[in-house]
Structures are given as C-alpha cells and as structure tokens.
Amino acid sequence: MNAAPAGSSPPQAPGQSGQRPPFWRPESLIATWFGAGLLPKAPGTWGSLAALPFAAAIVWLGGPWALLAAAAAVFLVGIWASAKYAGERADPGEVVVDEVAAQWLVIFPVALDLKLYVLAFVAFRVVDILKPWPANWADRRVKGGLGIMLDDVLAAPYAMALCYAAWLWFGRNTCFPWTY
Known part of the structure; x- marks a missing residue:
C-alpha cells in the first residue's frame, strides 16, 4: 500500500499550496518573465522594467505595430502561462x-x-497600483490566467492616455504609430 505516513500530506502538483513549478519550465519562464518577477521587493516594477528593453528591441526590429502584435501575443500566451504557474x-506576485x-x-x-519610455513606465506603474475601473473590477471578479492578465491590460489605456496627453502638451515632438 502506498499510503502517506500519518501526519504527512500527499504530494501536491506545482502551483497548489504555494508550490511553484521548476524555473526551467516554459510556464515559469514566461510567467516570471525570465525571473524578473522573482527579484526581491516590488516584482511588478521589476517586470515592467524588464519589459522595456524587449519593447525597444521589438520596435527597432519591426516598428510600433510589431510591438502591438507582440503585446497581444504575450497576453494570450500569458493567460496560459500564468494559469499553469499559479x-x-x-x-502570485512573482507572475509579471x-x-x-x-x-x-x-x-x-x-x-x-x-x-518617453520613462513616462510610459512611470504612468503604467501608477495606474497598475491604483487599479482604476474596470481594472479593479477584473482584479476582484475574473479568476485564473485571464484574471491575472486582464486587470493590467485594462489599466493600460489610462497610462496610454497620460502619454498621449504629455505628447500633446510638450509640442508633438514625437511620431505616433498611427500617423505613419
């Protein structure tokens, strides 16, 4: 008989009762954005910072529309990875x-x-922390991988609006992707 000894609990699958999947697994690498979410203190800030060089590289290689496509792809893959990891x-805080x-x-x-990447970073961190509606609604009501991903994506338009307003205020020295 393979019963667990008295007083012990049966082994649990990764993601249950606080246990994380191994770091080398694809869901771990994606969910923690290659370990950025595992850095000490403020994992969301680390995740946002880790996103910046990737964004610059994607824009350099494919332009702003490639970044938008990459954001959509990461959103979809992130639903799977965060659900599997969590x-x-x-x-969990380390999912970034x-x-x-x-x-x-x-x-x-x-x-x-x-x-303006600095402004975009700061604006996003502020709205991510404040979680204005509908992000706060999604944070409370939508569960699983979709819930993990959705609240931040619903907060993003507020920061996008702040960036656009700054662009207008400071004299339109920047080209916006939709003006090409």
Whole structure:
C-alpha cells in the first residue's frame, strides 16, 4: 500500500499550496518573465522594467505595430502561462507577464521616442497600483490566467492616455504609430 505516513500530506502538483513549478519550465519562464518577477521587493516594477528593453528591441526590429502584435501575443500566451504557474493561487506576485503585456501597450503610442519610455513606465506603474475601473473590477471578479492578465491590460489605456496627453502638451515632438 502506498499510503502517506500519518501526519504527512500527499504530494501536491506545482502551483497548489504555494508550490511553484521548476524555473526551467516554459510556464515559469514566461510567467516570471525570465525571473524578473522573482527579484526581491516590488516584482511588478521589476517586470515592467524588464519589459522595456524587449519593447525597444521589438520596435527597432519591426516598428510600433510589431510591438502591438507582440503585446497581444504575450497576453494570450500569458493567460496560459500564468494559469499553469499559479495553479490554485490567486495572482502570485512573482507572475509579471501581465505587466509585460500591459507595459508594451502603454509604450505603443510613444514607441519611437525612447525619452518617453520613462513616462510610459512611470504612468503604467501608477495606474497598475491604483487599479482604476474596470481594472479593479477584473482584479476582484475574473479568476485564473485571464484574471491575472486582464486587470493590467485594462489599466493600460489610462497610462496610454497620460502619454498621449504629455505628447500633446510638450509640442508633438514625437511620431505616433498611427500617423505613419
């Protein structure tokens, strides 16, 4: 008989009761954005920072529309990865793929001006922390991988609007992707 000894609990699948899948697994690499979410303190900030060089590279290689396509792809893959990584846990802090997809959305309107990446980063971190409606609704009501991803993506348009307003205010020195 393979019964567990008295007083011990049976082994649990990764993602249940706080147990993480191994780091080398695809869902771990994607969910933590290659370990950025495992850095100490403020994993969301680390995830957003880790998104910036990838965004710059994607824009350099394919332009702003490639960044928008990449954000959509990361959103879809992130639903799977975060659900698989989190298991029964609700939005573990180390899951930062949601920050990556949303940060890329915020960068999209200012993708050709690296100076505005700082504004896009700060604006996104503020709205991600404040979680305005409907992001706060999604954070409370939508569960699983979609819930993990959706609240940040729903907060992103607020930061995008702030970036666009700054562009208008500071004299339109930046080209926006939709003006090509």
